[in-house]
Amino acid sequence: MLRCESLTQTYRSGGRELTVLKDISFTLEPGGFLAIVGPSGSGKTTLLGLLAGLDRPAHGRVWLDGTELGPLDEDARARVRAEKVGFVFQSFQLIPTLTARENVEIPLELAPANGGGSWKGRADDLLARVGLAGRAHHYPAQLSGGEQQRVALARAFSNRPRILFADEPTGNLDARTGASVIDLMTELNRELGTTLVLVTHDAELAARARRTVRLADGVVVADSAAAA
Ligand code: ADP
Ligand code: MG
Numbered sequence: 527m528l529r530c531e532s533l534t535q536t537y538r539s540g541g542r543e544l545t546v547l548k549d550i551s552f553t554l555e556p557g558g559f560l561a562i563v564g565p566s567g568s569g570k571t572t573l574l575g576l577l578a579g580l581d582r583p584a585h586g587r588v589w590l591d592g593t594e595l596g597p598l599d600e601d602a603r604a605r606v607r608a609e610k611v612g613f614v615f616q617s618f619q620l621i622p623t624l625t626a627r628e629n630v631e632i633p634l635e636l637a638p639a640n641g642g643g644s645w646k647g648r649a650d651d652l653l654a655r656v657g658l659a660g661r662a663h664h665y666p667a668q669l670s671g672g673e674q675q676r677v678a679l680a681r682a683f684s685n686r687p688r689i690l691f692a693d694e695p696t697g698n699l700d701a702r703t704g705a706s707v708i709d710l711m712t713e714l715n716r717e718l719g720t721t722l723v724l725v726t727h728d729a730e731l732a733a734r735a736r737r738t739v740r741l742a743d744g745v746v747v748a749d750s751a752a753a754a
Contacts, residue, residue, distance in 0.1 A: 527556040527689060527721045528577060533586035535572050535744075546572050547744045550586070552751070554737070556688075559715050559722045561732040564741035570725045571693055573741065577723065578611055578691045579603040591688050608636040612682030612720075614692040614711075618674045620666040626653060626677045627662040633685035640685040652680035656710060672703035679710055689721040690714075696731060708734055 535547040547569045554560050562570050575581040577588055579595045588595045591610050595603055612633070620629045630649040634640070653662055656676035666674050675695060682690055692711065696704030708724075708731050715722045726732050740748040 527558065527591055528554040528723065529589040530577060531587045533573070533576055533583050533588065535569070535576060535581075536584045545744060547576070547583075550741075550746055552739060552746070552749060554721065554723070557715070557719045557721055559712070559734075559736045560724070561735035561738045562723065562725045562741065563727060563729070563732045563738055564747075565727070568741040569744040570741055574691050574693050574723065574725055578613065579607055608633065608685065609640065610688045612685065612687035612690040614675070614678050614682045614690065614695040616694040616697040618666070618671070618678045618698070620674055620677055620681075622666050625663050625665055626658060626669065626680075629666070629677055630681045630684050633681060637685045648684060649680070652684055653677070656680045672699050672707070675699060675703075675707055676710070679707060683714060683718075683720070686718070687720060689723065691723045693725045694727070695724070696726065696728060704728070704731070 531551050533550040537544045564570055576583050627649045630652055656679055696707055714720055732738055738750045
């Protein structure tokens with residue numbers, strides 16, 4: 527489902543080249559649930575961006591659901607993302623001028639073929655699924671942080687992604703709300719077989735994943751699959 531080989535990323539800062547990821551390789555099976563953990567600045571967000579095809583690596587290769595991302599141009603990668611990928615960010619990133627339902631419908635506009643049936647029906651089903659059936663017409667500013675993240679989760683699932691990437695999705699939520707967001711992600715992983723890749727520095731949440739890869743200073747220092 528997801529494979530990376532010798533991924534290396536560098537940034538230029540003040541004339542110096544900074545290596546923030548070095549030689550990362552692993553394979554994740556379909557339906558897997560991987561947690562990427564490690565201290566702040568260890569390269570977790572950079573790695574997620576490369577795996578999801580948002581950015582290109584300095585070196586190395588990524589395969590997403592059988593498609594190698596490297597040879598694709600920006601438009602082709604955007605199509606792969608629209609068809610196969612869902613995202614959840616720490617800061618929710620809902621569009622403030624759209625209602626909850628309209629936010630959930632965005633990925634359906636980008637990948638209409640994935641919607642099946644009626645969009646309104648699908649968006650409403652997903653909002654019900656995350657416990658927000660009564661909030662379809664609310665704008666993000668009218669929702670609590672936990673509610674906004676649940677809308678973001680419904681949005682991430684609306685194009686029926688094969689793989690969901692989440693970057694510290696509970697970072698701005700209290701512990702209980704965060705746990706319920708992870709419960710939902712786990713349920714959807716089990717029911718729909720969606721592969722999950724979760725970045726978190728919360729050890730309790732990471733423990734819910736079936737596999738953990740730990741980064742420090744841009745290298746993998748532990749992989750539970752390798753240890754097993
Ligand atoms: P994490 O998500 O684990 O906190 P990041 O992947 O965000 O780590 O960052 C890894 C390192 O790369 C950090 O040292 C950060 O300062 C640096 N970095 C991230 N993005 C950029 C960028 N666009 N330009 C320069 N340096 C960056
Ligand atoms: Mg980060």
